[in-house]
Amino acid sequence: MTEANFSQCPVLYIVVPCYNEEEVLPESAKQFYLALSDMMEKQMISTNSKILFVNDGSKDRTWEFIEKYSNSSPVFSGISLAKNRGHQNALLAGLNTARKHADIVVSIDADLQDDIHAIYEMVEKYKNDHCDVVFGVRSERKTDTFFKRTTAQGFYKLMQWMGVDVIYNHADYRLMSRRALDSLMQYKEVNLFLRGIVSDLGYKTDVVYYKRNERFAGESKYPLKKMLAFAFQGISSFSISPIRLITATGFLVSAASVLAVLYALVSLIFGQVMPGWTSLLISIWFLGGLQLLSIGLIGEYIGKIYLETKARPPYLIEKEAGLPKEM
Numbered sequence: 001m002t003e004a005n006f007s008q009c010p011v012l013y014i015v016v017p018c019y020n021e022e023e024v025l026p027e028s029a030k031q032f033y034l035a036l037s038d039m040m041e042k043q044m045i046s047t048n049s050k051i052l053f054v055n056d057g058s059k060d061r062t063w064e065f066i067e068k069y070s071n072s073s074p075v076f077s078g079i080s081l082a083k084n085r086g087h088q089n090a091l092l093a094g095l096n097t098a099r100k101h102a103d104i105v106v107s108i109d110a111d112l113q114d115d116i117h118a119i120y121e122m123v124e125k126y127k128n129d130h131c132d133v134v135f136g137v138r139s140e141r142k143t144d145t146f147f148k149r150t151t152a153q154g155f156y157k158l159m160q161w162m163g164v165d166v167i168y169n170h171a172d173y174r175l176m177s178r179r180a181l182d183s184l185m186q187y188k189e190v191n192l193f194l195r196g197i198v199s200d201l202g203y204k205t206d207v208v209y210y211k212r213n214e215r216f217a218g219e220s221k222y223p224l225k226k227m228l229a230f231a232f233q234g235i236s237s238f239s240i241s242p243i244r245l246i247t248a249t250g251f252l253v254s255a256a257s258v259l260a261v262l263y264a265l266v267s268l269i270f271g272q273v274m275p276g277w278t279s280l281l282i283s284i285w286f287l288g289g290l291q292l293l294s295i296g297l298i299g300e301y302i303g304k305i306y307l308e309t310k311a312r313p314p315y316l317i318e319k320e321a322g323l324p325k326e327m
Helices: 025-041 062-072 087-098 118-129 146-161 178-184 194-200 224-238 241-269 277-310
Strands: 012-018 050-055 076-081 104-107 133-138 170-177 205-210 317-321
Touching (some): 025 050, 025 118, 087 104, 087 170, 104 118, 104 178, 118 170
Parallel strands (some): 133 205
Antiparallel strands (some): 133 170
8 A cells, every 4th residue: 555645745536526517517517617726826736637438328418518518628637437326436446536636635526515615725725734635524404404314313323323433414426535435445245335434444634524505406316215225224234233222122022922822821821811913913913014124134234245246347338538647
């Protein structure tokens, strides 16, 4: 593994995953360009720094815009995945591509909800405090609906209760050094949960707080169904607590069953047997449901093992634009 090089003028790549972002991309590209140019003028970063858009199999004109930007300025570059691989895989593709050219990489979504100016502080913490990872963390959730705020807070608390080391109110807005990225790429699992993996690397980290904005345009790419799937992905990728919970529940049900048998025997001996259709029906439904739930949960873990053993690539890059030759 290479030693960290905390250069005073590092090459910065801003990685931006994009899926059907044609409505917001023109404004995003403009704001990223202004921020990057300003940091270059202040000599915070190298003039070889770039913005790297990752087209995650978009069905609109997202890639068309990316190609246009890369042809108009050397600051812009992009890669296009062969099909939609999901946010985490698209982000991984961008990080893996960027680390071959950059000293530091910042990942940020295209919707402009994350404060771009937090990147300034991230770069300073890398240069002055020698941090390999700097997390962007929301200082508040006032812009969220009550439902979104409640479910998000519940997600982080559940993850921590399950033993998953995640940064509270941190999504995927972060700075990583090349050393941290090289280490990240040694993690070969197919079931990606980058928030957990990055926290697990162990290098020196710090936090930058910022206020989150409303989405500039377009629709959220994380509806409730995807949020629930993402939450389960994170829990099952980093914790076996759900299986242990099943074991504990099994012991409790077994203990309750023993008590029920003793009660039935005592009732039989003393001639107090009553028709037990209701209790029997409830017991059958309860135990049957518990068994099906347990089998389903264990099946999810077995399914993950199945996907891991196939070791298929998490993404395939179909096109590139505006990238230099590998270092």
